[in-house]
Amino acid sequence: MKPRLPLRSALLSRRGAVAGSALAAVLVAGGAFAELAMSDTEGATSPGGRAAAVPASVSSGPVRPASGSVMQIMAHPDDDLFFMNPDTGQSLRSGRPITSVYVTAGESDGVNSPSTRKGAPRPPSDRAKYSEARQNGIRGAYAQMATGDRGAKWTRAVLPTAGGGTAELDTLDGHPGIHLVWVQLREAETISGNQPHSLRGLWNGQVATLTSQLASGTPVRPFAYTKEQVVETLAGLIEKFRPTHVRTLDPTPARAGKFHKIIDHQDHTYSARFAQAALALYAKSANHPHFSVQNYVGYNTGFLPHTFAKPATDAKADIVKTYAWMNPKDNYCASAAGCGDRKVSSNPHGTNWAESIRYSRTNSTSWLQQGKDDSLWAFGVLDQRLAVWHKAPGADATWSGPELLPGDGMDSGVSATRLPDGRLAVFGTRTLFGAQLTDYRREVVAAVQTSPGGPFGAWRSLGSPDRSGVDGVFDLSTPTAAVDGSGTLSVFLRGGDLQLHAATLGTKGDWTPWAALGGTNLVGDPVATTDATGRVHLFSSTAKTLLTWAQPAPGAPLPARASDTGLPPNTTGLSARQDGNGVRVYYRQANSGNIQSVLFSGTTPSAATDLGDTSGYGMVGAAGPLVTGRTASGALATLEPGAPAPAWKSDGSILFTGAPAAVQDGNDAVAAAIGLDGRLYWTRTAGGPAAPWQPAAH
Known part of the structure; x- marks a missing residue:
């Protein structure tokens, strides 16, 4: 047995991101995670159910890409295809490294079959084979996105983890930067039910360990992890692949509907929280590249206005169809388990999930x-x-x-x-x-x-406002702030009760308690700005329209109730800037993604101006004549000024996180975006069209 390398403990402060014995780090001097002690034989299980480490079939050293790279950490196979795509496909096609980590096996009830009518015969349950079929579906979908050939070959190997077990590492042949990592813990098998043997049960202390559920074709041997070992495992994977951008689902989804319940799968939420804890641990290690994080809305996105026009929706669903193995007679993957997830084949759009993509922050x-x-x-x-x-x-x-x-x-x-x-x-x-x-x-x-x-x-x-940030209601929007003409600074956010709240900085430097401003079933992030007279204008979306609060005069309180603008549904994100004596608001039209621009002088909007960018998504940065956003290709783009019809000039290569921002700079305008490589990119108008985007610092 190889001796362990020297270890050091990273004990993080309570006021920091992580603290105490819950996340004692397994780090070696210099910042790399400890190499695991490895036995000479595969498959041995140590006492207590924890797997003994097995020889790695690939190098266990860290991967250090020369350019930016992405890691996605998800609960189940297909979470990326439904909720992170088209971002996933754009990263695959960019040629930059991407690693997708699946925390559970996604075994469900083990029945790989479309929905059947009540009383109809069902295939027998086989969780190992169903897990393998889902893996095959993901391999086919990724190969299709990366190469156009769903049948492209993968190399499957064993990877020791920092948690003391092993995972499966798949690498697409001919594309050494494309990896799939299968951790293969048991899933909850219920969306919201109380299942102690699950990620949620492990997180909450209902069980001391969570066991593995191995796919039928995996080279991994059984193991069990404590909650600390799950965190260490994920942190070790982050250390190995050293991403500059990490994607997870939303760790704090909203409670919505009549019963004020979370409308998302518990595995989505708790895989994201374990990833949060792992990132906090990794952030304390030395000599790693800077990384950003993007969270995605899960099941909830299906109940909100659609992001994409039909061609983009169909393209997204086509990738899901590869995963779903629509023709079970075509065993192109040559696997007895099957080549995909037949449960999905009856509805490859999910619950309107193929129609949208939404960021829960940034x-x-x-x-x-x-x-x-x-x-x-x-x-x-x-x-x-x-x-x-x-x-x-x-x-x-x-x-x-x-x-x-x-x-x-x-x-x-x-x-x-x-x-x-x-x-x-x-x-x-x-x-x-x-x-x-x-x-x-x-x-x-x-x-x-x-x-x-x-x-x-x-x-x-x-x-945080009442019923927000604590006691199981952790949903908070990104705050937005404005200073009115009297010099009063106020900050606004959507709370866990899906209403708008405000706090104001007093003359003695103390913040007022959070006060409710109303609104019902608000979604997304609100936006605030001032007009030329110094009045604050505040905007927030619902699934049906856009609401606004307009300050009567500088120094006066905002209305206690919102005004309905009468505007049609939007994709639930907003940008706003001062424009003459009014405020100009930008949003994306539902079912197309086209950017709409309206001018408010009070609570009534002008007629909308269509600025194009079909099936683009996310918010836009706007200042003066400069408008910039994300095209359907995912790349940065700017609106061409003076064109007879809306035309967008795409950079074509810069993928970025969140939304761009823009400010007026004298007679010119400047815009910036944070790339997936952790670098700031910027452009300016300089008296004419926007210059090419370039890195802001080296």
């Missing part, structure tokens, strides 16, 4: 700001900390950064605003773990410059 477009001295400041979240980029005044000045400020546990997505004295204030939310993983909560935080252009002070907690 929708803010106010994270780029101009300083009092005309310098530029950009803010994002890297390594679960606030990242700051700065460009001094002047066209020839260069960018510096990113500088990562103290304070762990930051959730993706921040907003910013400028105070009357020229200082900048940044707002976000953070997730806090206590001594145990179950000590889990979220809160709103703010950081303010100590002087105009100066350093930022420490994060200050603003808490």
Whole structure:
């Protein structure tokens, strides 16, 4: 048996992202995860059910890509195809490394069959074969997206994990940067029912260990993990593949509907929380590349207005059809288990899941700001900390950064605003773990410059509204903030009760308690801005329309009730900016993704102007004539000014996280976006069309 390498413990502070013995790290000096002790024989199981490590069929050293790379951490095979695509396919086609990690086997009831009428015979249950069939379906779908050939070959190998067991590592032949990792823990087999032997049961302490459910063709041997070992396993995979961007489903989905229940699969939620904890552990290690995180809406997206036009929806569903193995007579994968998930074959669109993609965070477009001295400041979240980029005044000045400020546990997505004295204030939310993983909560935080252009002070907690951030209702939007003409700073967010809430900074530097502003069944992130008179305008979407609150006068309270704008449903994301004496709002049209622009002078919108960008998605950054967003290809693009019909110029190569932001810079406009490689990219108009996008700092 090989000796273990020296270990060091990473004990994280309570106010940081993770704390205490719950996440004692298994790290070696220098930041790499410990190589596991390995036996000379495969398949041995140690006492207590924990698998002995087995020889690796591939190198267990870290993968260090020269460019940005992506890791996706999901509960089940197909979570990526339904909820993360087309982002997954875009990453595969970009030629940059991507690793998809499936935490459970997805074995369900073990019946690989379409839905049958009541009383009709069903095939026998075989969880191992059904898990293998789902793996085959994912391999086919990924091969199709990457190469156009669903039958492309994969190399399957055993990978020791930092949790003490093994996982299966699949690599697409001829594409060494495309990996699938099958952890193969048992799934809950129920969407919301109380199943102690599940990720949720393990997280909450209902069981001490969670056992494996191995696919029939896997080279892995049985194992069982404690909650700490699950965290260590995921953190070890992150350390090995060293992604610059990580995708998970939403760890804090909204409670909705008549019974105020979470409309998502419990495995989605808890795989994302285990990933959160693993990322917090990994962020404490040394010498890793900066990483960003993107969370995706799961089941809930099917009950919201559709994101895509029909051609994009059909293209997404076509990949699901490969996974679903629509023709069971075509055993192209040569597997006795089958080549896909026949349960999905009766409805490859899911519950309207193929029609949309939604980010549950990072929708803010106010994270780029101009300083009092005309310098530029950009803010994002890297390594679960606030990242700051700065460009001094002047066209020839260069960018510096990113500088990562103290304070762990930051959730993706921040907003910013400028105070009357020229200082900048940044707002976000953070997730806090206590001594145990179950000590889990979220809160709103703010950081303010100590002087105009100066350093930022420490994060200050603003808490959270009632029934939000604690006690199982963890859903909070990204905050949005505005300073009215009287100099009053207010911050707004959607709470777990799906209403809008506000807090205001008093003259003595104290924040008021959160006050409800109403609204019902709000979704997405609200947006606030001011008009030329200094009045605050606040906007938030529902599944049916757009609501607004308009301040009567600077210094006056906002209305206690929202006004219905009468606008049609949108894809539940918004951008807003001052425009003359009014406020211009941008949103994407449901069922097409086309960007719509409307002007508000009060609570009544103008007729909408269609700016095109069919099947693009996510919010747009807008300042002056510059409008920028994400096209259907996923790449950065800018609206061509002066064209007779809406025309978008795509960069074609820069995939990015969240939404771009834009600000007015004298007579010009500047826009920025954070790439999946962790770099800031920017463009400016410079008296004409926007210049090509370029990295802001090296």
